[in-house]
Amino acid sequence: MIRYLLGRLGQAALLLVGVSFITFVLLYILPADPARQLAGRSATPETVEAIRVQLGLDRPFHEQYTRYLGNLVQGDLGRSYAQKTEVTEVVAARLPPTLLLMAGAIVVELAIGLTIGVLAALRPGSRFDHGAMILSFVGVSTPQFVAGILMLYVFSVQLDWFPVGGYGTWRHLVLPALTLGLLGAGWYSRMMRSAMLDVMARDFVRTARAKGVSEWRVVLVHAFRNAVLPIVAMIGIDIGLFMSGAVIVESVFGWPGIGQLAWQAIQQVDIPIIMGVTLVAAVAIVLGNLLADLVAPFMDPRVRLRTPTNR
Amino acid sequence: MTVFRVDNLAVSFGGAGRRVRVVDGVSFSVDRGETLGLVGESGCGKSVTVLSSVRLQPSPPSHVDTGAAWLGDTNLMGLDAKALRNLWGSRIGVVFQDPMTSLNPVFTIGSQLRETLATHTRGSAAEREERVLAMLARVGINAPQRRLQQYPHELSGGLRQRVLIAMALMLRPELLIADEPTTALDVTLQAQILTLLRELRDEFGMGIVFVTHDLGVVAQFCDRVAVMYAGRIVESARVGELFRAPRHPYTRALLASTPTLESPKDQLLATIEGMVPSPGQRGTGCSFAPRCGQASSRCREEAPQLIEADGRSLACFHPVS
Numbered sequence: 001m002i003r004y005l006l007g008r009l010g011q012a013a014l015l016l017v018g019v020s021f022i023t024f025v026l027l028y029i030l031p032a033d034p035a036r037q038l039a040g041r042s043a044t045p046e047t048v049e050a051i052r053v054q055l056g057l058d059r060p061f062h063e064q065y066t067r068y069l070g071n072l073v074q075g076d077l078g079r080s081y082a083q084k085t086e087v088t089e090v091v092a093a094r095l096p097p098t099l100l101l102m103a104g105a106i107v108v109e110l111a112i113g114l115t116i117g118v119l120a121a122l123r124p125g126s127r128f129d130h131g132a133m134i135l136s137f138v139g140v141s142t143p144q145f146v147a148g149i150l151m152l153y154v155f156s157v158q159l160d161w162f163p164v165g166g167y168g169t170w171r172h173l174v175l176p177a178l179t180l181g182l183l184g185a186g187w188y189s190r191m192m193r194s195a196m197l198d199v200m201a202r203d204f205v206r207t208a209r210a211k212g213v214s215e216w217r218v219v220l221v222h223a224f225r226n227a228v229l230p231i232v233a234m235i236g237i238d239i240g241l242f243m244s245g246a247v248i249v250e251s252v253f254g255w256p257g258i259g260q261l262a263w264q265a266i267q268q269v270d271i272p273i274i275m276g277v278t279l280v281a282a283v284a285i286v287l288g289n290l291l292a293d294l295v296a297p298f299m300d301p302r303v304r305l306r307t308p309t310n311r
Numbered sequence: 312m313t314v315f316r317v318d319n320l321a322v323s324f325g326g327a328g329r330r331v332r333v334v335d336g337v338s339f340s341v342d343r344g345e346t347l348g349l350v351g352e353s354g355c356g357k358s359v360t361v362l363s364s365v366r367l368q369p370s371p372p373s374h375v376d377t378g379a380a381w382l383g384d385t386n387l388m389g390l391d392a393k394a395l396r397n398l399w400g401s402r403i404g405v406v407f408q409d410p411m412t413s414l415n416p417v418f419t420i421g422s423q424l425r426e427t428l429a430t431h432t433r434g435s436a437a438e439r440e441e442r443v444l445a446m447l448a449r450v451g452i453n454a455p456q457r458r459l460q461q462y463p464h465e466l467s468g469g470l471r472q473r474v475l476i477a478m479a480l481m482l483r484p485e486l487l488i489a490d491e492p493t494t495a496l497d498v499t500l501q502a503q504i505l506t507l508l509r510e511l512r513d514e515f516g517m518g519i520v521f522v523t524h525d526l527g528v529v530a531q532f533c534d535r536v537a538v539m540y541a542g543r544i545v546e547s548a549r550v551g552e553l554f555r556a557p558r559h560p561y562t563r564a565l566l567a568s569t570p571t572l573e574s575p576k577d578q579l580l581a582t583i584e585g586m587v588p589s590p591g592q593r594g595t596g597c598s599f600a601p602r603c604g605q606a607s608s609r610c611r612e613e614a615p616q617l618i619e620a621d622g623r624s625l626a627c628f629h630p631v632s
Contacts, residue, residue, distance in 0.1 A: 203412040210367055210407075211427045211478065212400035215392070225417050300417055301462040 078272035098257030104177025109184030117192020139186025148252035165254035195227035236292025240285035314518035320378030348533030404479030410471035414463035421459030541598035548623035
């Protein structure tokens with residue numbers, strides 16, 4: 001177990017270096033100039049040049065990157081160009097709302113996705129099944145900015161059930177979490193439906209029936225516990241999807257999280273913040289996958305953890 | 312004393328309009344402490360017959376068209392789902408063919424065994440634990456305490472089949488349905504499982520309906536045997552009589568196609584010419600007529616009824632003497 005974790009963490013460290021390098025290269029070759037952006041429109045070329053030297057942007061690429069990496073190892077992500085504060089502080093302040101939003105989205109996708117999937121599988125070919133599968137198709141295909149704006153219009157503007165945006169109470173969370181979780185709910189209802197149909201035809205389900213076990217127990221205990229296994233693994237991967245989704249959803253709903261921060265930083269070419277957010281997202285994806293792998297043996301006794309290197 | 316009696320069971324598959332008769336007018340009965348073998352080749356309807364008779368064949372797609380199945384004074388065909396669940400696992404035990412896939416992979420052996428007790432009986436957790444351990448020991452599982460914590464994948468096929476037998480017999484059912492319980496096991500294990508089932512049958516006094524395609528197993532294990540062909544019983548008799556003097560041409564051909572230790576090594580096995588008609592293509596006559604050497608024009612037009620005489624039954628116009 002310890003060896004497994006060390007192996008996985010070593011992999012994660014390498015991955016983070018790779019992510020930081022690629023992001024750095026992309027930002028370097030970007031035509032936008034952070035110094036000019038900071039100096040403002042009316043600044044003289046001398047001022048812009050002075051800012052560039054001050055930020056170290058006049059140095060060659062390899063020098064800039066090694067300096068960044070050196071600081072990163074010491075836990076220093078630099079200072080925001082625009083806000084003049086430590087990146088770590090800015091990111092740390094924005095992390096809790098995003099985590100809350102993700103937790104809400106996971107609840108949404110599991111609650112809606114699994115319920116619809118199981119119900120549809122119980123009566124394949126029924127009207128409910130057809131309706132649910134059309135709905136899930138809509139859920140999977142609707143872009144998040146469209147879904148978000150529609151929900152805002154219907155539930156906030158017309159019905160006035162939820163606030164139009166912002167952060168603070170559970171009522172603020174409902175619409176953003178629904179929007180972010182909609183895609184997953186659509187996916188999971190389809191996955192769960194086919195997994196349940198598959199499992200309900202297995203021999204052990206017949207054995208359970210032959211014991212006289214009640215039908216709801218056959219479905220919700222014997223079949224469900226097996227059908228849900230692939231979905232548990234998917235939730236870890238979802239965290240990565242949520243990171244990109246958060247940029248859109250947080251912007252639509254004015255949710256003060258990492259996604260909104262990323263959006264603002266990109267507009268201002270605030271390189272340290274962009275780097276910081278990217279690394280946080282990468283860490284989240286790594287942790288999400290690791291968590292899914294660690295949970296798997298508890299869900300499925302046949303799964304054993306194996307260090308990827310000694311396979 | 313008859314434990315279980317099936318009268319004129321007919322089962323079909325498919326929706327309205329495209330319905331295909333798979334089991335056609337099957338009757339049999341089994342006494343206390345007796346084993347009835349239901350034998351026939353793959354696809355003859357033997358599994359559908361027994362599973363439908365205890366209402367465990369999923370419906371739809373299957374449908375029981377006619378017939379009754381009497382467990383004591385109760386006709387299973389007249390029961391609702393709840394009443395059936397009360398019988399399954401308590402008065403009717405079932406052991407299925409493949410022990411590798413018949414246990415739920417994500418639950419421990421112990422929890423799956425306790426579930427049978429929890430479903431049908433009241434009692435404390437400690438009492439259940441005790442009964443489960445006693446039953447595991449009874450079916451010949453060593454270190455039962457340790458097995459309870461284990462998952463199915465940690466057990467061999469033979470052990471899993473013993474666990475499934477323990478599960479089916481936990482509440483001492485009066486009827487055991489065994490649907491090819493030894494087919495997936497190697498010969499040594501097969502013999503062990505058959506010995507165990509025979510002991511438990513004598514100890515509990517239950518009747519067993521034993522589905523198999525293996526005539527060797529029938530000879531070893533069964534008291535009476537019913538031979539099925541294309542959804543019907545064509546002959547039934549005590550095992551000794553059937554093997555000594557088969558009267559239906561199909562039974563005789565089936566026995567002839569079984570190798571024995573005495574068969575010469577260089578001699579090809581006897582085969583039955585032609586193919587089993589698929590359920591949709593059975594005509595009005597005897598289903599075996601197209602493959603039968605004795606068949607007359609009457610056989611092709613009229614299906615012979617199963618007629619009982621001298622303690623054995625036969626459905627043939629031209630029996631082999």
